[in-house]
Each structure stands twice: as C-alpha cells, then as structure tokens.
Amino acid sequence: MSSAATPGPASVSGSLCLTLITLILPIPGISATVQVSTPPVVEAELEKPISIPCVPEISTPSRMRYIQWFVMEKNNRQRIYFQDGKSSTIDNDTDYTDRITVDKNYTLTIDHVKLGDERTFLCQVGAGPAGSGEATTELKVYDAPEMPEIFRTDTSISVMKKSPAEIATCRSRNGYPAPIITWYKDRTPLQAASKANDKMYIVPQTTQEPSGLYTISSTLYYLPEKKDKDSKFYCEVSYRMPQREDKMKESDRISVSITYPTENVEFLIQPSVLKETDTMMMECKSDGSSSVVYTFYRVLDGMNEEEVLDGTDNTMEINGVNRMDSGVYGCKVLDFDVPDEFYSNQTVKINYLDPIALIPEGPYNFTEGDRNVKVYCNAQGSQQTSVVWTKHKKTVVSSTNGLRLPVVTFDDSGNYSCNVTIPSVPHLTRQRVISIIVEGPPQVNCTEKTFHKNGPHVNLTCVFKGFPASEVTCNVKKAPIIRHHPQNNYIVVSELILPLTMKVLSVTCNGTNVHGSNAHSFTVHRELMGVPTTGHPTPDVSHSRSSGGVVIVVIIVCILLLAILGAVLYFLYKKGKIPCGRSGKQDISRPDAHDNIVVEVKNDQKVPEETVLLQGVNGEKKLASDQ
Missing domain, CATH: 2.60.40.10 (Immunoglobulins)
Known part of the structure; x- marks a missing residue:
C-alpha cells in the first residue's frame, strides 16, 4: 500500500509516492495497523549533511514500543539505530556510528555524506499489539566536477587533408556521477559521433578514481575548412546536482592553427605617391597560410622580360629613387601546396621637378x-x-x-x-x-616738430629715398644724425635738433647720390609759436604753431555755442516761457533765479571771452545795471 507523504528537510526526487508497508495482526475483535512513510529517493551533496524523515501512522491508539533504522547491505539489513521508549542506541562498529542522529520525530540525519552512503535506508516502527511497519528510501549522492581543461594539438592542420585531424582534448576531474562533455565551435554545439568518419567525431573516455569520483575526457577529431581559421573551439561539461538542478562549466577558448593554400596575391607600394629621393617600399601579401616563396621583379622597358630584384621575405625597398626608376613592378608567389604561381604588379611613376x-x-x-x-x-x-x-x-x-x-x-x-x-x-x-x-636720384619727405626742453627746440627730420643711399648735409654747423633703414638700403633718415634762439630759423638739408640730388628748406618763425623774441621763455610758455591753432579753434567753437544758447533763451523769452520784466532784471534771491539769468552784452562794451563764457555757464555774474 502507498500514499502521499510530506518530505522533511531532506531533498526529495522521483515520484511523490511513499512506500508503505502494512502489517495487520489478527487480534480477535480488533483490526489494528501500522503504516510507515519515507521519501522514495533523497538526493545529497557530497560532504554535506542530509535528513531522511520517517512518519508512522497507527490506526488505533497505541503506545509506541520501538523504532529502528537499517541500511541495506546487498540483501541483508544492518541496524544503525534503535529506540525503545525513552532509551535510544546508535549501533557501534558501523559506517554511521559517529555520523548519525535521530530526532523526536524519528528523522534520520547523516553528517558528511560519502559516496558509500548511496544505498537503501529502512525505517521500521513497532507498536505492540498493533504490529509494526517499515518503509525504504534510496539515497543518491552528487558531487560537482572540476573546471574542464582543454589541450589543443601542437601541429598545424592543413585544409588539404582528406580525413579529420585531432583538434584538442577536453578533461574534467572528480565529478559524481560521471558528467557529460559537449564540444562547441563559435558557440555552436558540434554534433559529433563517437565513431570515426570522414568529417568529425569524438573519442570519449571515463575513469573512476580510487576515491570513487569520475574523471572524463573527450578528444575532438575535425576536418577544418579555410573559414575555420578564425574560429574558437571550447568544451562544456554538464552535470546534475540535488534538487534536480542541471549545471554546466565551460573551458577556455582556443584557436587552431590551420594552413590553407594561396588563392590571391596583393602587391603594395608605399608611399602611394612617389617623388625623386624617396624610399620606395614594396610588400607582397598572400592570402594563404602555407609556406610560400616570394619573388620581386621589374618589367624591362620595351621588352617582355623580367628583372629579378633582391627582397627580404615578402618586402623590399629601393632607396633614393629617381625618374628613371619609373616602370612596372610586381611580385609572384610560389605555394608548394598548389601547382600554380600567383602574380600581381603595379605601374610605378616617380614624380620630379626640375630646377627653376x-x-x-x-x-x-x-x-x-x-x-x-x-x-x-x-x-x-x-x-x-x-x-x-x-x-x-x-x-x-x-x-x-x-x-x-x-x-x-x-x-x-x-x-x-x-x-x-x-x-x-x-x-x-x-x-x-x-x-x-x-636706382635713381633721392626723393625727400620732411617734417618739423617743436618742443621745450631747457628752452625751445625744433626737430627737423627728412626721409631720403634713393639708390645708392643718399649722403645728407645741412647748412648748419651741427651735423644731422643719420639712420639707415634695417631692411631697405635705399632709405636714409636724417634728424637734426636745433635750439630756437633766432627770430627766424632757416635750414636746408640736401640728399645726394650719383644720380642727382634733392633738398628741402625749413623756415621756423619763433614768434608764431608763442615764444618771446627777447629774454628767456618761462617753462610753461612754449607753444608750437599747431597748438596755437588748436586754442583758436576751441575759442571759436565756444563763441558759437554761446550764440546758440543766447538764441534759444531769446526764443523762449519771446514765447513767454521766461517770466522776466522788460527791465531785464530778476530777483536772484529765489532758489531758481540762477537758472534763468540772461547775460546782456552791449555793443560798445568790451567783455573778455573768458568773462562771457563764465557768465553763460555759471550764471553768477550780475549785469552792469544790477550792480
């Protein structure tokens, strides 16, 4: 008889059905039964603890008499635990003497599960007159294997081979039960057979170590193609753990050395644009990976012949090329895996530029x-x-x-x-x-500038253009200072500084070269520059003609502004905007009187310009009639 059972802390696998064994004791007038339930299968991880529950059911009230746990040794039972009333005993001299405990609910716990624990455990319960019952559990043990290792072959594999070659061997140690190895190429699983064929197969091997754990290996044999030259091979080991948990581990990825014959040749020249004195670099590239021989050549002009050039492996250089090196250059490749030679060439043009x-x-x-x-x-x-x-x-x-x-x-x-x-x-x-x-006779351009330094002075400067450079002289005792232009050798600058001690200063400077001469005369009037003709001028009286002209212009502008201001005030007065009496007088005691004062100047009065300006601006002078 069987019924559903609720598992304890142990992991349960397989059917949910629990094994029930019922013993019916023929007692007159009473039909009593004892039913015991345990999980059919319990899964444990190596070296971890595991618990197996034992649940008795008694049909009539009865006082428990005993409980026993057994392990099955082939067809024999070996007791490992016994409990009768309040006393309990763990049997001596068994594999479980120091590794088991049983709690008040009769659950058996095994510490440090070993591979030898993968066997059948039996729980038996006796209830006096009601009889006894028992149930069995199969304990399964699991252990995760180590990371897989991959070992590739040390030799190159040619795509010209007719049968699969050994690619690599994958190995994973110490798993239980024995795991499974799967091969991959670029994340695609390889459906490899375990029997030899002309495309791909594997040779598996499983070894049980003295510990009871399994080491597995798998060797992959594969016939590569040219497209496999960049492929990555690896293996995966998959295994199961308790709770029906499927896991996997991957090895490192490896590349396989694959040789394949030449199909195309590329001939390169650097730099792409060449000129005389450059170094021309030539390179020959083959798309094969097998052993080849490179030969460089030049096609002779007007002849269908080739001149063999000395190169190093697949490169060659020509130093200091010239225009005569223009022509057709190329390379050829001899591949021992195929019967044909491969050619590639280019027309080379050496650019040049003749002297100017x-x-x-x-x-x-x-x-x-x-x-x-x-x-x-x-x-x-x-x-x-x-x-x-x-x-x-x-x-x-x-x-x-x-x-x-x-x-x-x-x-x-x-x-x-x-x-x-x-x-x-x-x-x-x-x-x-x-x-x-x-070349030509001198051209002259002169300037004069007055200044005051311990008395009035004048600076007379002339620029002479001419070639050969001009020789400059002036009709005064003092020689001018001569400066030659730092970049233009046809320019000479003459500078002459003289004191203004005379009423009129006349100076002539002359520039001369082999082609002619040119002169400039200066006339400086001392009194026109505000300098007294007698006595010594004071330091603040020195004025040039240009500065006197500026003062005159300023005075004229001020007079015009004053006239405009007077016209505006008169216009406002006529319009009644200014409340003034006919006498023209105002009460200047009011705070705003200063803003409306009008200055009247008669024609027969001579009022200095400064006075008029101050009256118009400040409004503080009274008219003659108001004084």
Whole structure:
C-alpha cells in the first residue's frame, strides 16, 4: 500500500509516492495497523549533511514500543539505530556510528555524506499489539566536477587533408556521477559521433578514481575548412546536482592553427605617391597560410622580360629613387601546396621637378620710373605645376609664373622668391630667390616738430629715398644724425635738433647720390609759436604753431555755442516761457533765479571771452545795471 507523504528537510526526487508497508495482526475483535512513510529517493551533496524523515501512522491508539533504522547491505539489513521508549542506541562498529542522529520525530540525519552512503535506508516502527511497519528510501549522492581543461594539438592542420585531424582534448576531474562533455565551435554545439568518419567525431573516455569520483575526457577529431581559421573551439561539461538542478562549466577558448593554400596575391607600394629621393617600399601579401616563396621583379622597358630584384621575405625597398626608376613592378608567389604561381604588379611613376629657370636671368637692376618690367619663372615637372611669387618670404605678389612691375618705384626693391610646386605631390617644391635693385636720384619727405626742453627746440627730420643711399648735409654747423633703414638700403633718415634762439630759423638739408640730388628748406618763425623774441621763455610758455591753432579753434567753437544758447533763451523769452520784466532784471534771491539769468552784452562794451563764457555757464555774474 502507498500514499502521499510530506518530505522533511531532506531533498526529495522521483515520484511523490511513499512506500508503505502494512502489517495487520489478527487480534480477535480488533483490526489494528501500522503504516510507515519515507521519501522514495533523497538526493545529497557530497560532504554535506542530509535528513531522511520517517512518519508512522497507527490506526488505533497505541503506545509506541520501538523504532529502528537499517541500511541495506546487498540483501541483508544492518541496524544503525534503535529506540525503545525513552532509551535510544546508535549501533557501534558501523559506517554511521559517529555520523548519525535521530530526532523526536524519528528523522534520520547523516553528517558528511560519502559516496558509500548511496544505498537503501529502512525505517521500521513497532507498536505492540498493533504490529509494526517499515518503509525504504534510496539515497543518491552528487558531487560537482572540476573546471574542464582543454589541450589543443601542437601541429598545424592543413585544409588539404582528406580525413579529420585531432583538434584538442577536453578533461574534467572528480565529478559524481560521471558528467557529460559537449564540444562547441563559435558557440555552436558540434554534433559529433563517437565513431570515426570522414568529417568529425569524438573519442570519449571515463575513469573512476580510487576515491570513487569520475574523471572524463573527450578528444575532438575535425576536418577544418579555410573559414575555420578564425574560429574558437571550447568544451562544456554538464552535470546534475540535488534538487534536480542541471549545471554546466565551460573551458577556455582556443584557436587552431590551420594552413590553407594561396588563392590571391596583393602587391603594395608605399608611399602611394612617389617623388625623386624617396624610399620606395614594396610588400607582397598572400592570402594563404602555407609556406610560400616570394619573388620581386621589374618589367624591362620595351621588352617582355623580367628583372629579378633582391627582397627580404615578402618586402623590399629601393632607396633614393629617381625618374628613371619609373616602370612596372610586381611580385609572384610560389605555394608548394598548389601547382600554380600567383602574380600581381603595379605601374610605378616617380614624380620630379626640375630646377627653376628665370627669364631674363638677371641681374635685376632697374631705374626708378621704368615701365612694364617682367621676370618669368618656371620649372619642368612630371605633372602640372603651380607658381607663386612672394616678397620678403610672406607677401604674395603674383600667382602666375610672371612677376610684373608696371612702374618701377623704390618700394619695389627687395628680395623676391619664386616658388614652384606640383600640387598633387606633397613636399615636391622648388624655390629661387632674386634681388631687385632700383636706382635713381633721392626723393625727400620732411617734417618739423617743436618742443621745450631747457628752452625751445625744433626737430627737423627728412626721409631720403634713393639708390645708392643718399649722403645728407645741412647748412648748419651741427651735423644731422643719420639712420639707415634695417631692411631697405635705399632709405636714409636724417634728424637734426636745433635750439630756437633766432627770430627766424632757416635750414636746408640736401640728399645726394650719383644720380642727382634733392633738398628741402625749413623756415621756423619763433614768434608764431608763442615764444618771446627777447629774454628767456618761462617753462610753461612754449607753444608750437599747431597748438596755437588748436586754442583758436576751441575759442571759436565756444563763441558759437554761446550764440546758440543766447538764441534759444531769446526764443523762449519771446514765447513767454521766461517770466522776466522788460527791465531785464530778476530777483536772484529765489532758489531758481540762477537758472534763468540772461547775460546782456552791449555793443560798445568790451567783455573778455573768458568773462562771457563764465557768465553763460555759471550764471553768477550780475549785469552792469544790477550792480
């Protein structure tokens, strides 16, 4: 007889049915039974504790007499525990003497489960006149295996082989029961057979260690293809743990050395754009992985012949190429796994740019005033050139091959650079510098400036342009200070500082070179600059003509502003906006009287400008009639 049972703390597997054994004792007038239930199967993890419940059911009230736990040794029972009333005994000299306990509910607990515990346990309950009953439980033991290890073959595998080759071996140790190994390629499981064939198979092996645990291994044999050169192989070990929990562990991923023959050859040249003096690098690439021999060659011009070049493995370089190195270059590959040779080549063009030619060649000496002067610059090259003329290395003066000066001036003197490039070829450029000299008689531009330093002085400065550089003299005893321009050798600056001790100062400075001369005369009037003609001027009286003119302009502007102000006040007065009597007097004792004061100036009175301005602005002076 069987019935459903509620498992205790132990893990239960298999059917939920519980084994029931019923013993009916024929007692006159009474039909009493004892039923015992235990889980059919209990799963335990190695070295962990496990509990097996035992639940008795007695049909009539009866006092319990005893309970016993047995283990099955083949077809024999071996008792490991006995309890009668309040006394209990763990049997000696058994595998469980030191590892079991039984609680008040008759549940058996086993500590440190071993592989030898995978056997049948029996619980028996006796109830006196009601008889006795018993039930059995199968204990299953599990242990997780170690991480799988993978060992790949040390030799390369050719895709030219006709049968599968050994790829790798996977091994996992100390599992229980024996786990299962599955092979993968790029996360795709390999459905490998265990028998040899012409595509793929595995050779499994299982070994039980002295401990009773299992070590399993699996060797994969596989016929690779070229597409497998980047594939990753690995293995997975799957196993079961208590509670019907399926788990797995993965090995490391490995690559397999696969050799395959050449199918295509690529010939590369660096840099992609070459010019004279460059180093040309050549490289030959084969898409195969088997052993090959590389040969570099050049096709001779006008001949269907090849000149073999010395290379190193699959590379070669030619230093300092020139235009004569242009031509067809290539490489060929000999693969011992296939009968054919493979070729690839390119046409190489070495770019060049010849030295610059100038028309006319020079020297470039011109006279100030010359017209329509032209200098042409050009260079022959392997491709279309670009020409730019610059002055002083930065100012672009022409973007064509012709430098044109419509009218030559001294400012056209200097160094000019002709730069010729091939735009499509980086760093291929030529440069040539010419010096243009403009000759002519001096041109003069002078300025005068007065100042006061321990008395009035005047600074007379002249700039002479001419080539050769002008020699400057002035008709005074003091020699001028001469400065030559740091960049333009045709410019000379003359500076002469003189005291103003005379009423009229007249000075003439003359610049002369081989082509002529030019002079400038200065006339400085002492009194026009506010400087007394006799005595010594005070330090705050020195004025130049330009500063006196500024004062006069300021006075005129002030007079105009005052006239406009008077017109506005008169207009307001006529409109009645200003409450003034005809006498023109106001009571200035009121706080706002100052804002409405009008200044009246008669024609026969001479009022200084400063007085009028102060009255108009401040409104604090009284009229003559009010004083």
